[in-house]
Amino acid sequence: MVKLCGHCGEQRAVLRRPKTFEQLCRECFYTALEAEVHETITAARLFRPGERVAVAASGGKDSTVLAHMLTTLNRRHGYGLDLFLLSIDEGISGYRDDSLETVKRNEAQYQIPLHVYSYKDLYGWTMDEIVSQIGTRSNCTFCGVFRRQALDRGAALVGADKIATGHNADDVAETVLLNIIRGDVPRLGRCANIITGEDSPLPRVKPFKYTYEKEIVMYAYFKRLDYFSTECIYAPFAARGFAREFVKDLEAARPRAIVDLIRSAEQFRVPGRSSSSSSSSGGKAVVLPQAGSCERCGYISSQPVCKACMLLEGLNKGLPRLGVTRTRKTHKTPAVGGPVAATAAQLAAAAAAAADLVAPQAAGGSGTTAAPQPEPGLQRCRISSRLQEQTGAASVQPCGTCTSPLQPAVCCGSGACGGNALGSLEAGGAPEADPPAADHSAALAGPGSGGSFAYLQNKGAIASHPSARHAAQ
Template sequence: MPVKCGLCEKKAILKRPKTGDALCKDCFFWAFEEEVHKTIIDANLFSPGEVVAIGASGGKDSTVLAYTLKTLNERYDYKLDLILLSVDEGITGYRDDSLETVKRNQQQYELPLKIISYKELYGWTMDDIVKQVGLKNNCTFCGVFRRQALDRGAMLLKVDKIVTGHNADDIAETVIMNILRGDIARLKRCTAITTGADGALPRCKPFKYTYEKEIVMYAYFKKLDYFSTECIYSPNAYRGHARTYIKDLEAIRPSSIIDIIHSGECMAVKKEVKLPVQGTCSRCGYISSQEVCKACVLLEGLNKGLPKLGIGKPHKVKKLEAQGKIFTDTKNPKFVENRDADKGSMANNAAALDF
């Protein structure tokens, strides 16, 4: 007894997690694309003539995002210049494979592609870093470096905006994580569809309300070419407790995901609560709530043979600095070399990040 599509008479292929509706393939494609369009219009994400960099990893979310944005840009004449922007962390056997997928997407979607590497930005690949720090804290390096790398690449391309493939499940997960960590400042920011709008380079998430299930089903039925694997340096990173928790909740009641995002949006911080002030790093100019940003501290540790610097408590960094053991030069040499080109613009352009 095949179930029929709720909108036409064809055979349904998907039960929508958000609404419980059964839809056929064509009605699903249409509903999926139109909802993303509605999100873009309601939040006023783009203006005609903008150059938009799509953070592309070769994974499902960014692949579907690139495809959907290209489709909508044509259907609704957004007049956007879309560019694929990938970060190469320098992980042999992981990122080199996924970058091959991005290169195929570049051909398939006829979009320009820019790849920016940790090696050129920081002087270190993740493979090099793992040799220094081992497998315990390497994800800290990778995470901190990746945030800046996407902005950095986007600035080189002189784009107006970055879009990322973060989906509803990701955002619900972040809400839960920020609650568990008691991180009020991030909790306040993490449901925003656009961040860093006060700087020159905003970031936005057109899939904010799009369920992971639908993204994967869309990719499946459209036969989109994406890459899925586990990072070789953190085979179990995706087993994060928040993620498992969200998936378990979804299995019980699919609307939980959107409900958690809604709760996050409704959360307000009393005016008298002091939140950390976001300033800029004194060494590289990137946005930071500390005097020196985390990336600069981590990089200084690597370059001085103190790979644990920046992993422990911040006061250790201050102590070593007072003793004249670190930060003896005024700037990180690698950063300076790369950043001199657009000196001064970093401080103004630095974008706030959530993840």
């Protein structure tokens, strides 16, 4: 028996909506989904007339449907938006280069301009090069941090007022679940927000926050939209994949589970800082990090140095695990005369041993050729770092023998020797690579140029990028 559309009662129903269980035909489905997205936009006041909105375009189903729908609703309801596509080329061969061709076709189909920026332009590295250094275990950490910042950089260069992303309800539910698993209270309190960064120059909005992925796929299929459906070649190694499978299992048992996860995060409240709230909740009050600016690149960060600068520093110095691997928590400083005294003695012995290790061998003797002399500061700093882990000392002072050409505070990027390696770069210190990364030695900036952050070094080149020139014209 043929089921008719539950709305018009004339056409044959082609799908049942997972949230409302309505049996709808194609045309009624288009109308219902577009009306739902329009209601989300107006209820949350995502846009204001005259705003220049960057649509984050990857070529996938979500961004393609977002570009199509925003273009349609903007014309139908008179939003008065200046829309354009913004794509980030991560440098993943066989994936991003193909998807960008789809985005270029979308530019012609929707008659809105396209601006493309690459990791190579912004950071001096491609994701393929990063994976060759870090492996497939933590590559999504680099890509996530760099992509988030690259979107902001690209949007700022072309004068955008907001960034619209294609995150759907399934994506938000997965993020909520991941933050619960990690126990990441600060992110759990804001991950379900439909607008993020409201107090920043470039807020991000999610028009598809309550739209199921299934409906987006069906909309793209029925509308015959041109999108790229191949998954990232590094995605199988991401933790999000396991959360996605779990959310799909929940949806199969209870279709409303996705929206319920989002509503739960919306109702989540972080315990206050007062003692009364701590005692009433039976646990410690959560102290949320305060948003500030990275002292090196100026990007928003809750730490003195943002995550992107830290990761890039490790790549450029041949220490790709820097900023990824968790370090041991240091213990409180013991009483004088206890383990600290022993640690100081160990450091002195280690410094003497390191001096013997890096000193050039005397001519003659065994007749062997002198071994190549390693960079002095780096070798000694590693010894100090190992001693710190073994002894659990609260802090390890610079070894005292880190002399020219490397300053004690910049002998490595880990900061384990007690010096503030990253902070001292602003004072003019220029760390050497350990060992120099092939084809990336030029990414290390000189004194006064913002350390080794490639965005600051390449700022002039990026400003002359065709997208930036087009925006200026």
